Amino acid sequence: MNKTIATVIMCMTMSACSTMSDKVIQRSDNLSSRPSWASETVAYYEEGNKTYFVGNMIVDGGTSPSWLCIAASNVTKKDVADQIKQKLDYIVQAANEDMTVGLGQLKYVGTEASNLTVSSLKREGCYWEKVLTQVDESSKGIVYHAFAKMSIPTADLKKAIKDAASKKGLSKDFQKQVDERWNTVTSFEKESVTE
Numbered sequence: 001m002n003k004t005i006a007t008v009i010m011c012m013t014m015s016a017c018s019t020m021s022d023k024v025i026q027r028s029d030n031l032s033s034r035p036s037w038a039s040e041t042v043a044y045y046e047e048g049n050k051t052y053f054v055g056n057m058i059v060d061g062g063t064s065p066s067w068l069c070i071a072a073s074n075v076t077k078k079d080v081a082d083q084i085k086q087k088l089d090y091i092v093q094a095a096n097e098d099m100t101v102g103l104g105q106l107k108y109v110g111t112e113a114s115n116l117t118v119s120s121l122k123r124e125g126c127y128w129e130k131v132l133t134q135v136d137e138s139s140k141g142i143v144y145h146a147f148a149k150m151s152i153p154t155a156d157l158k159k160a161i162k163d164a165a166s167k168k169g170l171s172k173d174f175q176k177q178v179d180e181r182w183n184t185v186t187s188f189e190k191e192s193v194t195e
Contacts, residue, residue: 024130027127027128029127035147049155050153051152052149052151053076053121054076055072055150056075056145056148057071057072059071060144069123069128069146072126075148076148081114081117084113084114084161085114089110117152120157121150122150122151123150124150125148130143
């Protein structure tokens with residue numbers, strides 16, 4: 001009798017799983033819902049005197065939850081570094097700085113600015129969800145969605161970028177372009193995020 005009940009429950013569960021969409025089956029810290037800052041896209045926002053970045057990743061459900069915050073933080077740092085390098089490259093092109101400065105110097109500025117920024121980022125939040133998701137047409141699987149919220153004082157972010165530009169003896173024009181285009185340098189897929 002117990003086997004019959006267990007079989008019926010298992011069949012009902014399996015048929016329900018085959019027709020449902022992604023379903024969160026566990027959350028970090030037993031939260032009842034996702035924090036408002038945990039966004040599916042790379043988020044950037046300023047609040048008070050800080051700049052916040054939110055990164056996310058999806059990993060296999062067999063991964064240890066204790067590893068998720070570290071990994072999501074590293075993904076966020078990499079995304080921030082890549083964005084800074086791209087933005088500085090844009091400003092260099094706009095300022096025609098590439099005519100007077102070697103490519104090696106320009107790469108140095110982007111790398112130095114992103115390194116100074118990333119080393120100053122502090123993790124202010126971590127969140128993960130264990131999710132039952134559709135793997136293919138006929139099967140479901142378990143994955144984790146992990147999020148990290150990192151911050152840096154806005155003044156420190158600006159200083160790191162300006163310091164990198166001045167270290168290699170780039171022209172005053174380039175440094176002026178960084179100041180004038182500050183919003184371009186720091187426009188990291190902006191989103192409105194509230195706590």
